[in-house]
Amino acid sequence: MFRTPVADISLALRAADGDNGGVLADVPLDAILGEAARFTGEVLAPLNRVGDREGVRLKDGAVTTAPGWKEAYRRFAEAGWTGVSAPEQYGGQGLPVMVEMAVQEMWNAGAAAFAVGPMLTVGAIEALAAHGAAEIRATYLPRLVAGRWTATMNLTEPQAGSDLGLVATRATRAEDGTYRISGQKIFITYGEHDLAENIVHLVLARLPDAPPGTAGISMFVVPKFLPDAEGTPRARNRVVAAGVENKLGLHGSPTCTMVYDQAVGFLVGEENRGLACMFTMMNLARLSVGIQGVGVAERAYQTALAYARERRQGRGFDAERGPSPIVAHPDVQMMLLRMAALVAASRSLCYACAHAIDMSRRGPANERGAWADRASLLTPVAKAFSTDAAIEVASLGIQVHGGAGYIEETGAAQHLRDARIFAIYEGTNGIQAIDLVTRKLGLRDGAAVTEFTAELRGIADALAMSNRPGIHETVAPLRAAISELEAATAFMSEAAARDRRSALYGASGYLRLFGIVGGAALLAKSAIVGGDDRAGLAAIAKGRFFAQTMLPEASSLRAAMMGAGTAVGADGAALLDMT
Amino acid sequence: MFRTPVADISLALRAADGDNGGVLADVPLDAILGEAARFTGEVLAPLNRVGDREGVRLKDGAVTTAPGWKEAYRRFAEAGWTGVSAPEQYGGQGLPVMVEMAVQEMWNAGAAAFAVGPMLTVGAIEALAAHGAAEIRATYLPRLVAGRWTATMNLTEPQAGSDLGLVATRATRAEDGTYRISGQKIFITYGEHDLAENIVHLVLARLPDAPPGTAGISMFVVPKFLPDAEGTPRARNRVVAAGVENKLGLHGSPTCTMVYDQAVGFLVGEENRGLACMFTMMNLARLSVGIQGVGVAERAYQTALAYARERRQGRGFDAERGPSPIVAHPDVQMMLLRMAALVAASRSLCYACAHAIDMSRRGPANERGAWADRASLLTPVAKAFSTDAAIEVASLGIQVHGGAGYIEETGAAQHLRDARIFAIYEGTNGIQAIDLVTRKLGLRDGAAVTEFTAELRGIADALAMSNRPGIHETVAPLRAAISELEAATAFMSEAAARDRRSALYGASGYLRLFGIVGGAALLAKSAIVGGDDRAGLAAIAKGRFFAQTMLPEASSLRAAMMGAGTAVGADGAALLDMT
Secondary structure, three states: OOOOOHHHHHHHHHHHHOOOOOOOOOOOHHHHHHHHHHHHHHHHOOHHHHHHHHOOEEEOOEEEOOOOHHHHHHHHHHOOHHHOOOOHHHOOOOOOHHHHHHHHHHHHHHHHHHHHHHHHHHHHHHHHHHHOOHHHHHHHHHHHHOOOEEEEEEOOEOOEOOOHHHOOOEEEEOOOOOEEEEEEEEEEEOOOOOOOOEEEEEEEEEOOOOOOHHHHEEEEEEEOEEEOOOOOEEEEOOEEEEEEOOEOOOOOOOEEEEEEEEEEEEEEOOOOEHHHHHHHHHHHHHHHHHHHHHHHHHHHHHHHHHHHHHOEOOOOOOOOOOOOEHHHOHHHHHHHHHHHHHHHHHHHHHHHHHHHHHHHHHOOHHHHHHHHHHHHHHHHHHHHHHHHHHHHHHHHHHHHHHHHHHEHHHOHHHHHHHHHHHHOOOOOHHHHHHHHHHHHOOHHHHHHHHHHHHHHHHHHHHHHHOOOOOOHHHHHHHHHHHHHHHHHHHHHHHHHHHOHHHHHHHHHHHHHHHHHHHHHHHHHHHHHHOOOOHHHHHHHHHHHHHHHHOOOHHHHHHHHHHHHHHHHHHHHHHHHHOO | OOOOOHHHHHHHHHHHHOOOOOOOOOOOHHHHHHHHHHHHHHHHOOHHHHHHHHOOEEEOOEEEOOOOHHHHHHHHHHOOHHHOOOOHHHOOOOOOHHHHHHHHHHHHHHHHHHHHHHHHHHHHHHHHHHHOOHHHHHHHHHHHHOOOEEEEEEOOEOOEOOOHHHOOOEEEEOOOOOEEEEEEEEEEEOOOOOOOOEEEEEEEEEOOOOOOHHHHEEEEEEEOEEEOOOOOEEEEOOEEEEEEOOEOOOOOOOEEEEEEEEEEEEEEOOOOEHHHHHHHHHHHHHHHHHHHHHHHHHHHHHHHHHHHHHOEOOOOOOOOOOOOEHHHOHHHHHHHHHHHHHHHHHHHHHHHHHHHHHHHHHOOHHHHHHHHHHHHHHHHHHHHHHHHHHHHHHHHHHHHHHHHHHEHHHOHHHHHHHHHHHHOOOOOHHHHHHHHHHHHOOHHHHHHHHHHHHHHHHHHHHHHHOOOOOOHHHHHHHHHHHHHHHHHHHHHHHHHHHOHHHHHHHHHHHHHHHHHHHHHHHHHHHHHHOOOOHHHHHHHHHHHHHHHHOOOHHHHHHHHHHHHHHHHHHHHHHHHHOO
16 A cells, blocks of 8 residues: 655655745645645555556547546546646646645656646646747636646657657648648657546647748647637547557556647747747656656555565574564665665655746746756756666565566566656656756856755755764765766866767766765755654665765766766777677 | 677687687587577567567466467477587587577577576476486486476475575375475466476475475476376376466566476485575576576667667767767767677676586586686676676667657567566575675685686786787776775675674675676676677777776775665664554
């Protein structure tokens, strides 16, 4: 039985929000988290296995979700969970992104294949609120916020994945000011389903006179059913699901091939500026994917821990006699603590990113720009580090189970299958690394990143001042690791400007280094802020374990990253070209 | 289309065999490898996807394998591939274990779910040849060697996995000198199938008067059909497959629950000494599992490389204009080279272990003991490092594919699903680490391990003397990493004797350190030995990449490993006990 770690989440949120509770000051946090945890346990967690086992069915263009999913979605929408962070003028609760991410984490721990649907709707609400015309906003936003309609992102085409400049879906202007969209999109999450009364596709397409590449892409709203003047869905639009994918995981989530054949669309933002609109949606979606990682990893951890407490084999180190629960074995403890520490560090990174987004919107006006830069800096790290961590945690979860982990009925394997996509979609983790190195390090001539590392130093100083037991041991490894990050940042900033080759070869290693050091420091912040309750003591234990067993990686990551370009060399590249 | 890397395999074998070709001197290596590669490409490789998709079916106690599997097995057996290393007196070819492992690597690259069946038969041949009574050997071995019968290992029971002391299957003595076996065994690979005319189960069970724990376990041969005096399978024995597991991967391989109900069994070896018999089989099986990792990783690498050469997105670093094949992107190159280097290092480790086994049997009489120790030392490392590497390589293979990697039709995901069990069965990798630290480091008072690290130093010296281009860069990282391994070994040897707690907490980290350093050095040996052909140049490129990007991990692994016991601490352990 999955139990949401409300106290851990609450502590991590408070640590990320800072001592004086900037963003969360007026939020009834305990009530919201408690209610979301209850909903997760009662309604979502039971969906997880049935969704995996039954998957979805496509027949005559209509997708049927797994048994129980429709009813669960109805309750989700009725409880108002789609609107947590949506603007109040459209029926949302206008709560901070920090709260949005905390509840999204829970939905993902409950049933990740379910959570990915509402997550995209939240992103679409962001995009339409920012770029939609007044009449689009008036018609679409209240229904999306209420969860009566859901939304999708239509970017990928067979020839256009990471490279959106290759998008070929065509848009033509109709005489009434609307557009006609034709083309094929693939990998469309919840592109078709039976959960809601309408589906709103945000589609990237190209006008006949558009310039080539990314400068010629426009964004359109294409509803499954065209709403009438009152907003009631009426005529079926010419967009159909032509197929659903047979995927490694997330079986409960329909991943559709969508075919547009002169479908009616409405422009969002300006012509040829669609990518900017999409990025509004995508940045939040990237953080949400990091959060997906946190949620699935948390559940994988709990599954493994519960099994390790039950399963008896051998004699544990301190045990008088066997068989002991395998949690008594040192090697199993190492795996479980690594899982716990990775979950906690990922959570801290993601919440710090969410906090920066909130401050960029709600903070003092003269600080908003700097917070927006902070959010831009942390987004690729939160996304990539947390999703890599989720894959590792889920894989360790299988290992803790031994042979039973390989049997699907146990449920451990599903977490790995589900989590594996997180490192790929919304920009592969390799693309996150390129984004970090080539775009984010240069923000405000490097001030954004140096301010962040200075803040990490401040955390280390605060740790050194703390007299809570178990904290002191984290100080030296953290300071050493921050120095490695600073050295790597200096190297990378220089390389990004002058030796792009080294920057690109070392980018993923640099991102991992950034994530480990940032995650360790932000996790340690929870250890400082926490009390003597279980969550507070756990934060100390996890922070210490992370610092002592994972921060030593920092120096080797820096060394490997700096040498990466050389290491590939001409012969390495030749190896890959040879047959 | 999978192409066996015959030249790479041949070079790695020659490097492992040493300059004067001790073991392989009289072996027609090219002919055997070429024929095995042809068989792999033509017969086995096409089975892989159909086995995964169709799986196996159990009906009325009979398992049906996937379409095409029966015919492929018939050809496999007829070609004599089961008998490669089996004794000539039983119809085998009596070839070295090195050759056995090289062809097993190919079978696993072709279709791992197929290969695991013959692999267990080879292990059973070893066990019966060493411990079987004369009449058992005469009846069973020729038929197993010819592949007409197959064999299984029956160790695991629901309550007895890693802890064989808990085995509860009962054996009673019958008046005719045979035994009656009753109980339930789970996770029995190829416990039931339609490929061969008989199935020979090697079963661990407990006599009524047996002492408790592992000292009271006996081993029995329990055939599915009892052979008559001429060896023809006749009466159906009282052993049935009661279920097949729904697994994450290896779908083509039936994993059965076997129920024994007064089944007729024949003792192997002495009563209560069954574990010793089983370990004869298991040590070779552990190396074979390492080889499974190498085979599946090689195929995952080839799949990813082929995709990366085809798929065009973005503009590669040196490209004039896009879209370029994604292999032109630095991040993709880093992933592919890491995959290639991990495959090559794992292969070198496994072949070195196989070479030690061969030398312990065929080498000069006065050296055999030392070689046996070397094999004992390397077995857990070859098994655990290679299988961890396979999981990482298969996961990277998915990542290289991007979104397509998550779609089952691509085939990339299957490699991860298949490989995931390798780190678990035949002793989890955690158990391999405990074996290495608590049993293997103490061999000959530590001389076995110090002789090995001295040999690694010798390789580094030889590298320093080589004037082949691209080799020199590996010397300094390798020497530094060997020093880390030596320091870690000194710490561990001390800890294993006096501070068992630190030894157990650090064991997995130590094994990984051992594998990285050993793998790097043994791979570098291929670079020295190789010529200027593609395989020789590739060995240099992979060795250099491994040394420059992975050997820096050695220092952090040593630091983390030494601190592991402290890092867990009382609060960490408490965290895991709390609810």
